[in-house]
Amino acid sequence: MTVHSFQEHFDEKIDNEVSIEPRDWMPDDYRKTLIRQISQHAHSEIVGMLPEGNWITRAPSLRRKAVLLAKVQDEGGHGLYLYSAAETLGITRDEMIEQLHSGKAKYSSIFNYPTLTWADMGAIGWLVDGAAIMNQVPLCRTSYGPYARAMVRVCKEESFHQRQGFEIMMTLANGTEVQKKLAQDALNRWWWPSIMMFGPPDDDSPNTAQSMRWRIKRFTNDELRQKFIDVTVEQAKLIGLTVPDPDLKWNEETGHYDYGKINWDEFWNVVKGNGPCNKERLETRRKAWEEGKWVRDAALAYAEKRKARKEKATLAA
Ligand code: FAQ
Numbered sequence: 001m002t003v004h005s006f007q008e009h010f011d012e013k014i015d016n017e018v019s020i021e022p023r024d025w026m027p028d029d030y031r032k033t034l035i036r037q038i039s040q041h042a043h044s045e046i047v048g049m050l051p052e053g054n055w056i057t058r059a060p061s062l063r064r065k066a067v068l069l070a071k072v073q074d075e076g077g078h079g080l081y082l083y084s085a086a087e088t089l090g091i092t093r094d095e096m097i098e099q100l101h102s103g104k105a106k107y108s109s110i111f112n113y114p115t116l117t118w119a120d121m122g123a124i125g126w127l128v129d130g131a132a133i134m135n136q137v138p139l140c141r142t143s144y145g146p147y148a149r150a151m152v153r154v155c156k157e158e159s160f161h162q163r164q165g166f167e168i169m170m171t172l173a174n175g176t177e178v179q180k181k182l183a184q185d186a187l188n189r190w191w192w193p194s195i196m197m198f199g200p201p202d203d204d205s206p207n208t209a210q211s212m213r214w215r216i217k218r219f220t221n222d223e224l225r226q227k228f229i230d231v232t233v234e235q236a237k238l239i240g241l242t243v244p245d246p247d248l249k250w251n252e253e254t255g256h257y258d259y260g261k262i263n264w265d266e267f268w269n270v271v272k273g274n275g276p277c278n279k280e281r282l283e284t285r286r287k288a289w290e291e292g293k294w295v296r297d298a299a300l301a302y303a304e305k306r307k308a309r310k311e312k313a314t315l316a317a
Helices: 003-015 028-047 049-053 062-087 093-102 119-136 145-173 177-196 208-213 221-238 264-274 278-291 293-316
Strands: 249-251 256-258
Touching: 028 049, 028 062, 028 093, 028 208, 028 278, 049 062, 049 119, 049 278, 062 093, 062 119, 062 145, 093 278, 119 145, 119 177, 119 221, 145 177, 177 221, 177 264, 221 256, 264 278, 278 293
Parallel strands: none
Antiparallel strands: 249 256
């Protein structure tokens, strides 16, 4: 086959919704885009464990502690599936981790905000996992097979995460005056960063058009943001909380909520490393990597020893 016919074969698969698999020919830029998106997604899961990890020892009951612990463990698992999916594209786990630690690879802006009160655990589950599901359910149909398959399990777990967050918010919102205030304060602080999570507006998003053509992305950033707002505003009403956007208004003509101006300067500032917790998050990850070196070394030594023992047994048989 010529490169031209490889390209035609690839395009045909994309057009016919046949997934691309690791050993298939793919254009270099398709591979690069996937490595960028999947590794950044993996980093987001791993860094995303930190804001909630901050509250595990301070959860208000044993039940809340057990649930939060399970949720944070799930996020670690999601990161691992995603690193494995990215490895099928020809990058190693160590290279990806290096890119995270050097600041070359991004992770979601949302995890650079602090978790100040217990209500933030509710807001993260409800809003951040809610936004993650809105973005990731369509990724179950993304064109690259290993990424799509990883997303199926991730989405099932995210849906449990979203419900646990909503349940925390609902409990607080129906609680004492102080609890209701905590819930409203958390919504006030997490609302705008959550809607920024979907990425820059479509006319300022350099990757969306090509990723839509390759069917990596199934919806644009603005389409997903709008869906999230439409669903979440109704949920806030249900529990008696107010979304902190004075311009939010149901639009009869479009059948969607109109919303206020997003502070994109704040978004880019956080993406560039200057958010409230960027330095702390990266520092914590680098330290965990260094301090975990002996575990990786021990696991590797054990695996090598087992392999040698197996080989010896095979030779003897
Ligand atoms: N933060 O052209 P686009 C979770 C960057 S998982 C930081 O629109 P694209 C689970 C973007 O990378 C959350 N950077 O890019 C959880 C690009 O820069 P680059 C993560 C952002 O890729 C819940 C530049 O801006 N989810 O929450 C952000 O087409 C609770 C231009 O942007 C995923 O990663 C941002 N928010 O669209 C864990 C889902 N947005 O790379 C713990 C998969 C954009 O060229 C607790 N990813 N940028 O240098 C995606 O769907 C896409 O990558 C988008 C961005 C939609 C995030």
